Amino acid sequence: MNISTANALLISIGNELLSGQTVNTNANYLANEMTQIGFSVLKIITIPDSKEIFSSEIKKSLSEGIYRVILITGGLGPTWDDSTASFLAETLNVPSILNSEALALVTQRYKELYEQGLVESAKITSARKKMAYLPEGTNTIYNPVGTAPGIIYKDSIHNTMLYCLPGVPKEMKAMFLILIPELKMISALEESFYFETEFFTSFTDESILAPFLLIIREKYDVWIKSLPKSYQEEENIHIIISSKGKTQNEAKSLVFKARDYLSELISGGEIEEI
């Protein structure tokens, strides 16, 4: 899985994720998008709205020096528990300052929402202003859906880009789209391209298929995975083969070679493309 150096870490913040009230669909969305862009997502961490845990995870993750990108979601809103910006300032040991660009973005968004009749006033209250206090030395990401700007921090020592996005899925997705060109550039610089294929076999019993997967795994530099259902369902087993390469064609060619050899091993026409 790890032939690329374009490693990414996803951190989801929110007590509601740890109490099971909310399914972490953000992590799934970002894992999928980042993989398609060419990153290896090495780890996903979900943590509560706790300064100690936040600081410890960020410090450790930066100092490991293996991540090119750290994507953080959650904790950017106007309520008391939305503390990502202040936690980050403390973690980086810099002051939280009223960021003029962030304040302009917040002001602009409330003006727009007021004009659309979605809020009762455009006044910048202290709860609203709070969203414009960012760690010194960081940059903002425009939020086209909600009101809280995102945060960009570049750690030059570890060559890591850290991005903070809101936890509300619509806002997170709209802001991630803005980041894609930059992320694609980072991944391209690492010469990392991803390709995958998936198909059904005629097998329903994973223990019978297992030795064939091992042969493929040992012969090719691909990741091959069978996705079993439970035995009760008697469903044909689904296979995913994926790889990375320095070009898209290199990744694709490896994956197809592995797939063709598996097809041969399990005697021909037993693969059904999805």
Place this chain on the structure above:
Amino acid sequence: MNISTANALLISIGNELLSGQTVNTNANYLANEMTQIGFSVLKIITIPDSKEIFSSEIKKSLSEGIYRVILITGGLGPTWDDSTASFLAETLNVPSILNSEALALVTQRYKELYEQGLVESAKITSARKKMAYLPEGTNTIYNPVGTAPGIIYKDSIHNTMLYCLPGVPKEMKAMFLILIPELKMISALEESFYFETEFFTSFTDESILAPFLLIIREKYDVWIKSLPKSYQEEENIHIIISSKGKTQNEAKSLVFKARDYLSELISGGEIEEI
């Protein structure tokens, strides 16, 4: 969130979770169940099928000494990448041995599946036998749905119970049910009980609600959270108040006091129970 010492850590293993192919519904299910039982889930980690990352996370998590329970899902099946048992043996620095109880469970399950016509043979092949190799000194958990037994390891030094369950949701859930009495006992020993309530307010703008939530937060030892949608949706904001106590009544009483005061603050009838 953290008045209890019944802290839990969830670790999900599987490359398919990190590439976004699969949504981590297991973590959500377990987070919810563990919270209801009285645990504080302090962290959820998702990692790939990698020995180095597995060992590093398990060693670190045990040595932190703050978790009463570590629940691991994934990597127990018959295929080449199902390596949780062998990774755990290496991490604990003990040999992988053919566990006679595990072998009996695997043998029994394939016999049952054969009798039900769900597998073609009950023969214990090497792929099947692989699931019965467990770290020395660990115990098994019966798998009533699939074939891979679970693993129980007790770390007496850190007072941590570590449970490994399969990643297939049906199997994981059936095996988690078996563990519930033991988990309830652990949580009860820590005198940790959880209660939550949720309701809608008449607010659609989180920045207006924010100061009231802060007042509640500062006055009561509860966790209060507003769950915003995006502004476009104009949906009433949903609130969750939860707390822990040494008895269920203590937790419940705190939560209701906080809810009643919030209702008063935002002038009476503006709360709608869900």
